[in-house]
Amino acid sequence: MDCAISVSELTKKLGDVPALNGVDLEVRKGGIHGLLGSNGSGKTTIIRTLTGLVRADSGTAQVFGHDVWHESVDARRLLTYVPAEVTLWPRLTGGEAIAALGRLRGGTDGDRQRKLIERFGLDPTRRGRTYSPGDRRKIALIAAFAADTELLLFDEPTTGLDPLTEAVFAECIAEHAARGRTTLITSDSPADIQRSCTSVTLIRDGRTVTAGLVSELKQFSRTTITATTHIGPTPIGNAPGVHNLRRTDAPNTVVFDVDADQIDPVMTTLTGLGIVSISAAAPTLADVFLRGSADDEVTAPAIPGATR
CATH class of the missing domain: 3.30.70.100 (Alpha-Beta Plaits)
Structure with missing residues (x-):
């Protein structure tokens, strides 16, 4: 299968606490995939494993066929990661921070960057320490979309964003997918996943509950x-x-x-x-989420780009 992300039987303990218990995840190239689960379900650990920031205890994880640990340089070259909590250089302006983040990836298209700043309604002249959490997130999102890498990893990307900015974010990931690029989004909000994603994996306690196209899974609620x-x-x-x-x-x-x-x-x-x-x-995706969180079995047929 033409996979951007392939995770199989991944396990990880953080201290004595099991964070991942054999989770599976498969995301097809060009897809917008949601990783849906409650707080503590293992979403962030999966994302950090894919970036090479966390090493799994067992199992496999690949990005475009590259092992995220043994071939980490090749894997990281293909992805951009926006964490759930965004911290900026306090004395740099927003524009300077976006440029600095771009240079870490070898530079970005300046015209594209300026258009993104305008679309997200960001004032790039303010110092980093003066930005609200929502504006700091805008800076990270602008830098990620300006980088235009093959894979975007977003951990709770809409936290702190107003509805208008959420709509701009959804437009940008749709455009990213239209260029054949891949996006993985984590969230504990079924509405966010249903609004932005075409496929979803539901996880609970570090395990995969079910996976499939959003439209298909709703039919099984x-x-x-x-x-x-x-x-x-x-x-x-x-x-x-x-x-x-x-x-x-x-x-x-x-x-x-x-x-x-x-x-x-x-x-x-x-x-x-x-x-x-x-x-x-x-039925909505929230219904699937609630049933999965309540230990009800939620099943769906095998769907390309998402495995159970």
Whole structure:
């Protein structure tokens, strides 16, 4: 498979605490992939392993076919990493900091850099110590996109950003993908991943729970239905695939969750009861995340660019 990132059975202890417990991750070239998990699930350790900042205890990790430890120079040449916490030189201006970061990568396109500064709405004349956390993150993001490397690694990139800047960030990674480049984003926010990414890996306690295309995984979650029927809706509670049946104060009205593959037979049951009104809330990536975090099994078919 045409992989930008390939991680297999990766383990790592930080002191006596297991951070990674055999995690798997696969990201196809040109993809925008999300690494979704709660705090402490191992997201940052995976990112830092890919950059060579952390050495795994066992397992393998490759970037474009290069082992991240034994071929670290080749691997690092192909990636740019923006950490969750951004620290700047306090006396340098924002523009000077962006230029310095660019020189670390051998220089960047000055015109591209100026356009990014304008798009992100950054004042590049202020000193580093005067920037807010959100503005410091803007500087790191501008430097990363200006570098235009094959692989961008972002650890919680939207923290501290306003909605307008989040939209600019999403546009930039889409443009990066359109040029055939790859992006990996970590987040504990399903909404952020759903908004920006085309594929996702869900991890919990240093293990892979499931992986796939965002659009496909949502189909393996549950739809929430609110229905009012002429006849009492008691039979719905016994229908296959129905979960969390709740009655409301309204007569003959229930709210329940239904598995995607059981919607048709449930609708047949509701029709037999005489539907007065019905509404459905489509599943989101947050539903997949919550089910995975609650130890429910979330499965999906094998999808190119993401393995379980």
